[in-house]
Structures are given as C-alpha cells and as structure tokens.
Amino acid sequence: MPRAGLRVCAVACTGLMLSAQPGAAEIPAETAYVLNSLSFLYHGMLVFFMATGFSMLEGGLVRTKSVSTILLKNVILIAVAMIGFYLVGYNLMFYNVDGGYWGTPRAWSPDQTDALSQGAAPASIWLFQTLFAVTAVSIISGTLAERMRLLPFFVFVAFMSCVLYPVQGAWGWGGGWLAEMGFLDFAGGTHVHSAAGWAALTGAIVLGPRRSRFADSGEVRPMAASSLPLVTLGTMILWLGWLGFNGGSQGSMDSVADVIAIANIYVNTLMATCGGIVATAALLQLLRRKIDLTMVLNGALAGLVSITAGPDTSGIVGALLIGAVGGCLMLWTTHLLLRLRIDDVIGAIPVHLACGIWGxxxxxxxxxxxxxxxxxxxxxxxAVFCVTASVVVWIGLRRFMRLRLSQGEEAIGIDRVETGALAYPEFATRSVLPGD
Structure with missing residues (x-):
C-alpha cells in the first residue's frame, strides 16, 4: 500500500478509536474533514460507475441497430449534465434557498475560506452532488431510445441539469419549503428517481412509441434485446454503484455512529434488492410459468429504487418487504404502460417512477x-412541477426541432442515421424487417 494510503488509514483508525471510547474527546476537526471528504470521493466514484451500468443496461436492451447511439448518448450526457450543473444547477439547488423555492443561479466556485468549518472538501461535496444530477438524467435516455434524435435529447439534458432537477431538489435537499415541512427523502427516491421518471413519462407520451412496437389491433410486438449478458452486467454494476448512492448520502463518516449507519444502509440496500428479485421471479413463475431475465433484473432495480428514500431506518426485514412490493409494483406498471401503448424501451418508468413514489x-x-x-x-x-416543466420543453422541442426519426430512418436504424457507426456490423447486411 502507498505511504499516503497508510497515512489515511491510520488517521481513520485513530479517529474511530477515539470516538469509540466512552467519554473521549471528539476527534480533531482535521481528521473529521479528511474522513468526510474521503467518504464523498469514494462514494462518488461508485455513483460515477453507475454511468457504466446505465450504458451497458441500455445498450443491451435496445436492438442491434441502435446500440452505438445509445452508448454515445450515455457518454455525452455526462458531460452536458456536469457542465450544466456547474454553470447553473448546483447553486440554484443549494445556495441561498433559505426555505424558498430555489437558490441563486450562478456558476459554482469552491469556497476555500475557513475550510475546516465546512466539514469536507467543497469540491468533494460538489462532485458527489453533480453525479446525482448525472444519474437523474441517465434514467431518461433509455426510455426514449431508438426513435429520438440526439440534438433535442441533449437540449433536454441541459434543461434538466440546469433547471428541472436543481429546482425541485432545492425544495427538499437545498433547505427549501419541503425541508421546512419535514419532507424525508434520504437518497433521492423522489428528488432523483421519480423526478426523472416523470420527465421520461412525459417524453415518451409526446414522442410516441416506436412505429413497429404496437399493432393496430393493440397487440404488443416483441423486440429482441441485443445482448442479455450486457443487460445483466449493467444491472450488477448499478447494484454495486447504488451502495455509493445510498451510503454516501449519510453525508459524513467522522464518527462510529456514522460508520455504523453507512454499514446498515449498505445492508438494507442489498436486502431490498434481494426482495425485489425474489418477488419478481416468484410472481413471474406464478403468472406466466416462465421467468423472464430482463424482468428479474428490473425487479432488482425496483428494489434498489424502492429503498432509496429511506435506507437508513428501514431495518433488514423492512427492506426486504419494501423491495418485494417494489418488484410487484414494477411488473404491474410495466403491464399498464403496454395497455396504454406507452413505449418505454428499458422499463425506466416502472422502475424509477412507480418505485420512487412507493419508496x-x-x-x-x-x-x-x-x-x-x-x-x-x-x-x-x-410530480406537478416535473410534468408541467417537462411537457412544455418536450412540446417546444417538437415544435422548433425535429424531435424524432422519420419512418424510413427508424426502419434502417438510428445508428446509421445519427452516428454512422454500427456496434454490430456483422448484422448490417440483413434485410430490415419490422421489429428488427
């Protein structure tokens, strides 16, 4: 282990031993500062790794003719969201909210004066919060895959990272009016997941389904995923990253109580996932006599979203039950969307919207x-804010920009139209058939 790493470990162990002794003095402010900054940075890296999970999940669920574009979207949206949150969103969400509706829209800059009084390195806090904004935006891309053009999508990403996400986030996390009322959302069941779910739902309605998704008779035409191994890999990465998402939301790691809380949050997060997986698999076996891998994987994500608003107080049994209900709710919402002819390519609305509300x-x-x-x-x-704002922006984009592909472009595949790069060129010579 590098000498710097040994030094950090020694500081951490010393701080824990000091705080563990009954009646002992509090650990030094510098030690607390290091531990808290390290928590934000470490958990932030796990949250950033979730972007890889979203990319693999979505790349595996779309058809082969759309994989390159969905991967490109998931790379560029990170940059657009981070720049937008830096220029406007962070201070709009956290600076001078004071019980109101939003803060001051200006570019973030680290306050280095009296650093120790802030509890952690300002840049570490900014990084962690910015990656939450990236996660919120990532939820939307898969829902609208395969028929939406890239440019209007990135315009919406900029709007969401600059306005939609930070404004409603300021109400609760930024010390706004919801925080004053006592609204509880530990890691973003509403502020991240259902907020993004509402934006995805309105986008799917305004955009419309893929042209070959529903028959005139109302029959749902199956569309084969390009790679189930990628979907599984993406889900497992998200499962890992979620530990950082929920665990890092503890906000500090400078006491024994904080470390115990983080460990409990990890366990509750894992057990909620188990509840979602088992409930989804059991219900599929009961109703269909077959267990669909993609639905079970979405059941895992449903459990993760369901526990996100309260992983600190659920307890193990409670987490299992919360995740199990989330898995059942995800299946029901998936069926409802199909009946309503709403095309959600990856199932983000049942997972993030329905389970975010439930949790x-x-x-x-x-x-x-x-x-x-x-x-x-x-x-x-x-819900009211996100639906209203999203509808206005989606309709505005449809009015002033070409929002979706033409019928011919959709038939040959968005990869040929938007990127010119095929993820699976060996399939390029196949004839184009409905549902390909």
Whole structure:
C-alpha cells in the first residue's frame, strides 16, 4: 500500500478509536474533514460507475441497430449534465434557498475560506452532488431510445441539469419549503428517481412509441434485446454503484455512529434488492410459468429504487418487504404502460417512477419522524412541477426541432442515421424487417 494510503488509514483508525471510547474527546476537526471528504470521493466514484451500468443496461436492451447511439448518448450526457450543473444547477439547488423555492443561479466556485468549518472538501461535496444530477438524467435516455434524435435529447439534458432537477431538489435537499415541512427523502427516491421518471413519462407520451412496437389491433410486438449478458452486467454494476448512492448520502463518516449507519444502509440496500428479485421471479413463475431475465433484473432495480428514500431506518426485514412490493409494483406498471401503448424501451418508468413514489411514501411507516401527509405533498409537488416543466420543453422541442426519426430512418436504424457507426456490423447486411 502507498505511504499516503497508510497515512489515511491510520488517521481513520485513530479517529474511530477515539470516538469509540466512552467519554473521549471528539476527534480533531482535521481528521473529521479528511474522513468526510474521503467518504464523498469514494462514494462518488461508485455513483460515477453507475454511468457504466446505465450504458451497458441500455445498450443491451435496445436492438442491434441502435446500440452505438445509445452508448454515445450515455457518454455525452455526462458531460452536458456536469457542465450544466456547474454553470447553473448546483447553486440554484443549494445556495441561498433559505426555505424558498430555489437558490441563486450562478456558476459554482469552491469556497476555500475557513475550510475546516465546512466539514469536507467543497469540491468533494460538489462532485458527489453533480453525479446525482448525472444519474437523474441517465434514467431518461433509455426510455426514449431508438426513435429520438440526439440534438433535442441533449437540449433536454441541459434543461434538466440546469433547471428541472436543481429546482425541485432545492425544495427538499437545498433547505427549501419541503425541508421546512419535514419532507424525508434520504437518497433521492423522489428528488432523483421519480423526478426523472416523470420527465421520461412525459417524453415518451409526446414522442410516441416506436412505429413497429404496437399493432393496430393493440397487440404488443416483441423486440429482441441485443445482448442479455450486457443487460445483466449493467444491472450488477448499478447494484454495486447504488451502495455509493445510498451510503454516501449519510453525508459524513467522522464518527462510529456514522460508520455504523453507512454499514446498515449498505445492508438494507442489498436486502431490498434481494426482495425485489425474489418477488419478481416468484410472481413471474406464478403468472406466466416462465421467468423472464430482463424482468428479474428490473425487479432488482425496483428494489434498489424502492429503498432509496429511506435506507437508513428501514431495518433488514423492512427492506426486504419494501423491495418485494417494489418488484410487484414494477411488473404491474410495466403491464399498464403496454395497455396504454406507452413505449418505454428499458422499463425506466416502472422502475424509477412507480418505485420512487412507493419508496418515498413508505418512509412514513418506518421513520420516527415520518408523516404521510408531508410525504404525499412532496411527491405531488415534484410530480406537478416535473410534468408541467417537462411537457412544455418536450412540446417546444417538437415544435422548433425535429424531435424524432422519420419512418424510413427508424426502419434502417438510428445508428446509421445519427452516428454512422454500427456496434454490430456483422448484422448490417440483413434485410430490415419490422421489429428488427
């Protein structure tokens, strides 16, 4: 181990031993600063790795003629979202909110004065929060895959990272009016997942389904995923990254109590995932006599989203039950969307919207300060804002830009139209058939 790494470990161990001794003095401010900064950086790296998970998941679920474009979207959106959150979003979400609706829209710059009083390196905090904004935007890309052009999508990404995500996030996490009411959302069941889910749902409705997805008779035409191994890999990466997503939201790691809390959050996050997997597999076996791999993987994600609003207080049994209900809710919402002829390519709406709402509401049952009325107000307020703002922007993009591919372009595949690069060129000579 490098000498610097040994020094950090020694500082961490010393701080833990000091805080573990009854009646001992608090650990030095510098030690707390290092530990908290390290927590944000380490957990932030896990959250960033989730971008890889989204890329693999979405790349595996789309058809072979769309893989290159969906991967490109997931790379560029990181850059657009981070720049937007740097220029406008971060301070809009956290600076001078003071119980109101939003902060001051200006570029972020680290405040280096009296650094120790801030508890952690300002850049580490900014990095962690920015990667949450990236995650929120990543949720949308897969829903609208295979028929939406790249340029209008990136315009929406810029809008979401600059305005939509930070404004509603300021209400709760930035010390806004929802925080004043006591709204609870530990790691983003509403502020990240359902907010992005509402944006994805409105986009899917305005954009319309893929042209070959639904028959005139109402029959749902199956569209084969390009790579189930990639889908599985992406889900497993997201599962790992979620530990950073939820664990890092503890916000500090400078005491024994914080470390215990982070460990409990990890366990509850894992067990909720297990609940989602088992419930989804059991229900599929009961209803269809076959277990669909993609649905089970979405069941895992449903469990993860369901626990995100309250992984700190659920307990192990509670986490299992919350995840299990999330898996069942995901299956029901997937069926509902198909009946309504809403085309969600990767199932992001059932996973992130439905389970984000469920997880936020159920916090009122296991958190000692939970109030179902406040939770309902928070969920409804974010829903109204995100739906209204998203509809305006989606319709505006459709009015002033060409939002989706033409019928001919969609038939030959978005990869040929938007990137010219084929992820699977060995299939390029096949005839183009409906559903390919």
């Amino acid at each position: 936020t509401l159920v916090v009122s049952l296991h958190h000692p300060e939970g109030d179902i009325r406040v939770q309902l107000i928070g969920v409804a307020a974010v």
